[in-house]
Amino acid sequence: MPSTVLPAAPTRGALRPLGLDEVDITGGFWARRRHINETVGLRHCRDWMERSGWTGNFRAAAEGRVQQDRQGREFADSEIYKLLEATAWQSASGSAPDVDVTALVGAVAAAQEPDGYLNTAFGRPGQPPRYSDLEWGHELYCYGHLIQAGVAEARARGGSGGELAEVARRAADHICATFGRGGIERVCGHPLIETALVELARLTGEERYLAQAALFVDRRGHGTLADGEFGRVYHQDDLPVREARALRGHAVRALYLAAGAVDVAVETGDEELLAAVVRQWEAGVARRTYVTGGMGSHHRDESFGDDFVLPPDRAYSETCAGVASVLLSWRLLLATGEPRFADLAERTLFNVVATSPAEHGRAFFYANTLHRRHRSAVPAPDTVSPGADPGLRAPWFAVSCCPTNVARTLAQLPAHLATADDHGIQLHQYADARIATSLTPGHAVALRIRTDYPADGTVVVRVDRSPSDRPWTVSLRVPAWTAGATSWLVEPDGTRRTVAPGTAEVTRVFRPGDEIRLELPVRPRWIGADPRVDAVRGAVAVQRGPRVYCAESVDLPDGLDVDAIRVDPAVDPRDGPDPAVDTVVVDGRLALYDPRSTAYDARRDEPWPYRPLDAPTAPPGSDRAEITLVPYHSWANRGPSTMRVWLPADDR
Amino acid sequence: MPSTVLPAAPTRGALRPLGLDEVDITGGFWARRRHINETVGLRHCRDWMERSGWTGNFRAAAEGRVQQDRQGREFADSEIYKLLEATAWQSASGSAPDVDVTALVGAVAAAQEPDGYLNTAFGRPGQPPRYSDLEWGHELYCYGHLIQAGVAEARARGGSGGELAEVARRAADHICATFGRGGIERVCGHPLIETALVELARLTGEERYLAQAALFVDRRGHGTLADGEFGRVYHQDDLPVREARALRGHAVRALYLAAGAVDVAVETGDEELLAAVVRQWEAGVARRTYVTGGMGSHHRDESFGDDFVLPPDRAYSETCAGVASVLLSWRLLLATGEPRFADLAERTLFNVVATSPAEHGRAFFYANTLHRRHRSAVPAPDTVSPGADPGLRAPWFAVSCCPTNVARTLAQLPAHLATADDHGIQLHQYADARIATSLTPGHAVALRIRTDYPADGTVVVRVDRSPSDRPWTVSLRVPAWTAGATSWLVEPDGTRRTVAPGTAEVTRVFRPGDEIRLELPVRPRWIGADPRVDAVRGAVAVQRGPRVYCAESVDLPDGLDVDAIRVDPAVDPRDGPDPAVDTVVVDGRLALYDPRSTAYDARRDEPWPYRPLDAPTAPPGSDRAEITLVPYHSWANRGPSTMRVWLPADDR
Incomplete structure (x- = not known):
């Protein structure tokens, strides 16, 4: 039976994801980063949210004193949800993060209202009414992270999940009741709810969540949000998703919306919608992406610039846009099986996601400039950065979306390394790792991957378990960055051949101990x-x-x-x-x-x-x-x- | 007796400005621009302010209904004042602009409170209290433009001025009472009050206005404003004016502050303060200025970038920063007599101030990009632009500071062409013009300048009036842009010599009809x-x-x-x-x-x-x-x- 410990679990698509109980990163670059995240990063985020009063907002709401006591921006709730998601994925890898999830989940649950509404910034006496500011209120965006956290909790512990998953389901039912046909026929200023609802539909089998996500995707682009200083393009509300030609507007919003559109397209078999997102991705990558994989060249509105407007000294390249890009590329890879999506994910992981956190794990880049002309003053370790100074990492921000986004990405990273189908395993990202899964019932396979990638280009894939009687395939991505240089593949029998950028395959009846060696021209x-x-x-x-x-x-x-x-x-x-x-x-x-x-x-x-x-x-x-x-x-x-x-x- | 029809009237300095009753632009590039401004631009601004409800705010305040009826941003009052200033200077050139100033001034006066306070956005029932938001409220900034308009009214009509000048004096007295020593010892988030108070002191001879301006200059840089998303540098509140090394932060704020500091320095004989501004100007010009003279390379906070961060495709180069730069350079020229300040003013006038308005005078650039990569949709002629799209000029903006700033600059432009001292006349900007003044009592001189500059490089200066018995000097700026090419000067006696960038002088006993010919290498x-x-x-x-x-x-x-x-x-x-x-x-x-x-x-x-x-x-x-x-x-x-x-x- 396939794993269910999956950050994204499409029911269709070219490739089948592997779960966090099937892939383990055992050493090297990403193991070090994940270790810091587990032992330092999660707690750092928890401590700062306690200190900033953001976790306290839920208690204040439950106790009827949120109007006077609430702290933080209107989207502060989402940070707690992202931390809960990160903690869930990290625990699914067998670790026990030092964050008291039970108390946090209890506080969140206690703040939920009887009809499922949950947001500490709206709707209570003295606060703005519910859904009175869809442009900037972030209510549906916060639900998106709540639902993703609930799904993570359920998938990490198995079964239908615990209290958080239940809170998420109640919230989703409230959303469907409120924003369905005949309800508030508008969208949220910050997409995310789309991909979250699809994942909840995948978890629960409830089609209505998928239908609501599809409604949100199709509603956008029809001007249901007010125009503003940055124009409708900022909210991707200028053009329907199916008609847009390129990633545009606020980068994180654009990428989360695209991820949700892919999810809807995959689950509904909507090839037109999938093709529209692929087209936008192609144009965005070809003309609006930094060499680091970073996206977003405008500081003013955190948005994509015009084609080829990519100033290194004013690169915004927001960390969260890097995270969103990785999540989008992952979905496109699963849907299509095309290695170009893993190529961009790799570039973005190493050069944006890995750049944000300091080596010690207690400070983060919000923006990832490619050129810094003067030396910044070192921020005090206990101060909140009001903005996104791109010169030095800061421990926390007034808008602190990036630290928790890095945390949840690193926590789920093993699931991005490889996929399976009935015929074999596909390796997309290279790290020292173990993989154990079943291709079909009774067809268990296990791989041991040894590498010091990316410092070294040699990747040795040893087959540890394999049926003795039937051939299967190990596929290896040959990265696009190898173009113009020579990559070598050595098969278990010693056959040595060059492999071109794209996918290299070895199909045979493997025996335990068989080794495949990929030699990538890392120079x-x-x-x-x-x-x-x-x-x-x-x-x-x-x-x-x-x-x-x-x-x-x-x-x-x-x-x-x-x-x-x-x-x-x-x-x-x-x-x-x-x-x-x-x-x-x-x-x-x-x-x-x-x-x-x-x-x-x-x-x-x-x-x-x-x-x-x-x-x-x-x-x-x-x-x-x-x-x-x-x-x-x-x-x-x-x-x-x-x-x-x-x-x-x-x-x- | 020297003219008093002066936009800036320092009591000390290397050069003495000439008044709008002494210099007349009679043809060519700037005459055309000024004609459009007079016949189209002023009325365009008036009509849009009526339509936007900004002029109505004063009536609403006087009638006690401003809380519910007020329109526009918190600094909307300043636009009316800038229009009144522009109208005053234009009328000083002998024209009768088609704007009903009397009714506007009456509405402004009626809104002033008994203690001199005047702002339609603060202080009345239901509004935020007076001075409760010095960072963003713009109350002192609005007073700055009010006072400049009052000074313009007084100087244009002579004597102590009329109703507007009286309103301005009452406001200034209120400011001194409120922000003096022992009062609110803070500054405004947007400088301007400094230069305005100095000019009012020059008009009235009241030293207390100058003292208050000096207080404001010296208070800045000590963190009396709250820190924010853009940092203290945005408000120039990070460093005292005397210590700062370069123009920095929000460009318009930085340049108005510098202009005010020059005014204070000149009137108080504060050479240290003057030197500090010159140093900042030098660093800003050498490292933070576009080839157009435009200043400000960040869209996000309309600010100067780091040294040499001058991306053409993301140039902000706000029109108002161009205006402010011209006003600052003018003050530095008067104080020092150095032609480098006129060089920058010329560049900025032709390439920023002249760029903003459309040829028809009814649309304006807010930002002046140096590279536009895609074609903008044409804005409808009757819509307000919510932001600053740098692709096409818009008729009006939600923040519409630029149109009225262009208007007041074009209206006062003749005063920027030339100066005098006891020994002669200095020509700084070239245009087809007439100049008539007295160098000393009884020593009347008049010049007729004929040129098609900048299309053509020949400038002919004919002496129309001159004492028959004593020598005097005509000085001509040889622009810095001529470096590496050859400029010629032909004296009245036919002597032809090359002149280097800087200042060329002709000293002699002139006779009416004598001609000096400057041939600048315009190619x-x-x-x-x-x-x-x-x-x-x-x-x-x-x-x-x-x-x-x-x-x-x-x-x-x-x-x-x-x-x-x-x-x-x-x-x-x-x-x-x-x-x-x-x-x-x-x-x-x-x-x-x-x-x-x-x-x-x-x-x-x-x-x-x-x-x-x-x-x-x-x-x-x-x-x-x-x-x-x-x-x-x-x-x-x-x-x-x-x-x-x-x-x-x-x-x-």
């Missing part, structure tokens, strides 16, 4: 951008495997800042001397500018930064230098620094 | 940016005289968009074939991309916009083409278009 390479990405013209980046690298001022001599760097793309980048620290070395020049010139000085600097080309001046010169780069996700862990991903090519 | 030139301006690396701009040029899609063949352009900087730009339309022609290539590729198409486009450089592909080719450019200020007057100022250099 640093220069990357260039489409010439229409104006903001990085004349600059190059370095990628090594799935990871984007950056220059950080702490690795430069003489107090120089990264804007002094000019690189020579004619010389290949190479691995740093110490394989333990994942650095890359490139050739170039430094000290193009006086290191003291980080602030304007009238005695040394030009008074106007533009000059006629027919009155040229000689550029300042300097000797050649070797410049050390580090993985982008690791930046800003060594104190205030300047940083850049795109490095100007030397034009001397 | 198109390629402009490059400091390599630290990452966003325009590998791209060049064209400047012709003080004006920046741009490519606009309406001038391209085959429906191409401007992103298809690649130019060849090795070939000099040249004047277009028709001298009447001010075009420039450059060499390059077009059709680098399929013109249909303005939207992503999976059949034709690359799925991912980054590629390893060791796996190159051939760039698409095309034949050489001549590309027509137009002055940047003229763009978007021919329907929806795409546009760019910075043109990628062909790297084929």
Whole structure:
């Protein structure tokens, strides 16, 4: 019987997900990140929500004093739900996170009203009425996270779940009664309820939740929300989902909406709707995505920019947009089986999701800039960041959506590594891991994956369990980033062959102990951008495997800042001397500018930064230098620094 | 006796301003702009403020129904004041604008409370208390514009002014009583009151207004305003004015504050304070200013970016920041006599202030982007724009600060052309104009300036009146944009000499009819940016005289968009074939991309916009083409278009 411990459990689709009881990450990059999340991150979030008063809002609501005592923004409830979801998935991997879930769930349940309504910011005496501000109130968005948490609780403990799942079902019934046909025929300003209701339908088998989700998807784009400063596009309310041509508007909203639309399309067999989302994803990836996989280039409204508007120094690339992108790509992968979706998920996981949390797990990036020009002051460890300063990670934010979103993503990550179908197992993401499942009843298989990916490109897949009498298939994603270099596959019999980007398959009657070896060309390479990405013209980046690298001022001599760097793309980048620290070395020049010139000085600097080309001046010169780069996700862990991903090519 | 019809009337300083009764713009570029402003713009603003209910707020306040009837944002009062100021300056030039000032002034006066308080958004029953939201309430900001309007009324009509000047004085007395030492020892979230109070002190001779302005300048930077999402820097409340190193935070706020600090410094002889502002101006101009003179690169908080963060496609470059920059440069010019301040003012006037209004005068840019990638829908002529779409001018905005700010700047523009001192006249801006003043009592002089500047570089200054017995000096600014090219000066006796950027002087006993001829090298030139301006690396701009040029899609063949352009900087730009339309022609290539590729198409486009450089592909080719450019200020007057100022250099 297939696992039910699944973050997403579509009833149809090309691939079948594996559960958190079937996949275990046993070592390496993601095991370290998950360990920090389990032992530090979850508790960090819980403590800050206690301290900020957000958990107390539920108690205040139950006790009739929420009007005067409520703390936090209108969507603060959702943070508790995301923490509960994260805790559920983490516990499904066999750990016991140090967060008192029972008390939290009890407080949430006690705040639910008899008709199923649950939100601490609306509807009680002295508060705005229920659903009086669908544009900005986030009520249905909060339900979405509540339902996802309830589903997680049920799937993690089995059966129909416990108290939280029951709260979620009551909320969903209230939503169907309130927002069904003939009810409030509008949508929420922040999508999420769509994908949550579909997952609840999958859990419970209740078709009405799916029908309500489909209603929400089809209602959007018809202007049921008021127009505002950022335009209808901000809420994706400018065009119906089926008609839109690209991911657009507020990035997190756009990606959650797309995920919900995929879920509805899969469950209802709506190929037109699925194709519409794929088309938007394609356009968004081809023209509106940073080399890190980050999405959203506008700070003002946290939104996608126009095609090719991707300024590195003003990248918003919100952590939550990275999470949402991973969740969307995962759904598209399950629906279609196409490796391009796993390619983007990998890029986004390593370069956005992994970048947000500090190494110690107690501070987070909200925005993930690709270029930082000045050194930020270190935020005090006990202060809430009012905004999203992209220079240093902060322990908590006034709008603190990102920490809990990272937590729930890391907690469910093992489920994203592999899938199955009747004929075999498909490996999508590489990590040191164990996989054990049944392809069909009685056809149990187990794999042991050994790798130091992404530092190293060798992935060894050992078959630990296999039926002795029938062939099956191990599929391995050959990442798109290998294009132009050579990947090798070594079969159990020693046959060695090159494999192209896409999917490599080995089909045979496996014996326990059989090994498949995938050798991916993990070496640093220069990357260039489409010439229409104006903001990085004349600059190059370095990628090594799935990871984007950056220059950080702490690795430069003489107090120089990264804007002094000019690189020579004619010389290949190479691995740093110490394989333990994942650095890359490139050739170039430094000290193009006086290191003291980080602030304007009238005695040394030009008074106007533009000059006629027919009155040229000689550029300042300097000797050649070797410049050390580090993985982008690791930046800003060594104190205030300047940083850049795109490095100007030397034009001397 | 010197003129008193002065927008700014410092009692000290290197140069003495000339009044609107001493300088008349008689033809050419600015005369056309001023004519539209007088005959169309002022009435347009008045009509929209009536229609938006903003003028009605004063009547509602006087009639005790403002709580339920008030319209517009908290700073709407200031728009009426700016219109009154604009009307006063325009009437001082001898015209009779078609705006019923008497009724407006009466409504304003009727709304003033007995103690001098005046704001329609605060303080009455049912409204927030007075001064309960200094961060965002804009009460002192509104007083600033009220006082500037009162000063303008007084200076335009002479004597101590009329009803509006009296309202302004009462308001100023209320401010001094309320915000003096021992009162509310805080500042307003939006500076402006500082410069306004100094001007009122200059008008009335009342030292207490100056003292209050100095208090406001010195109080800022000590955190008397609450911290917020954008940080204290947004309000310039992070550092005292004397300590700050660069223009920073919200651009309009920063520039108005700097203008006020200059005024205080000049009147109190505070050289330290003046030097601090000059230092901030230098750093802002050297590192945080667009080639257009535009300031502010962040949409999110309308603020200056970090040094060299100047993305053309996300330039905010708010029109009001352009206005504020011109007003600041004017004050610095008067204080120091240095031509660099007039250089920036000229650039900003031609490329920001002149860009905002449409040719017909009934629509305005709020933000002045330097690169527009898609064509905007034409706003309906009778709709208020909720935000600042940088693609097309809108007739009015929910926050409509820019139209009235353009109006008051154009109305006072003649006063910015020239100054005097005891020894002569200094010409700072070139336009077809008449100037008549007295250098010292009994020493009357008059100049007639004939030019088609900036289309043509020849400026002929004829002396129409001069004492027959004593020498005096005509000084002419030789603009900084002439650097690297040759400017000629021809003296009345025919002597012809080259003059370098800075100031050229002719001192002699002039006779009526004597002519000085300045020949400025107005020809198109390629402009490059400091390599630290990452966003325009590998791209060049064209400047012709003080004006920046741009490519606009309406001038391209085959429906191409401007992103298809690649130019060849090795070939000099040249004047277009028709001298009447001010075009420039450059060499390059077009059709680098399929013109249909303005939207992503999976059949034709690359799925991912980054590629390893060791796996190159051939760039698409095309034949050489001549590309027509137009002055940047003229763009978007021919329907929806795409546009760019910075043109990628062909790297084929």
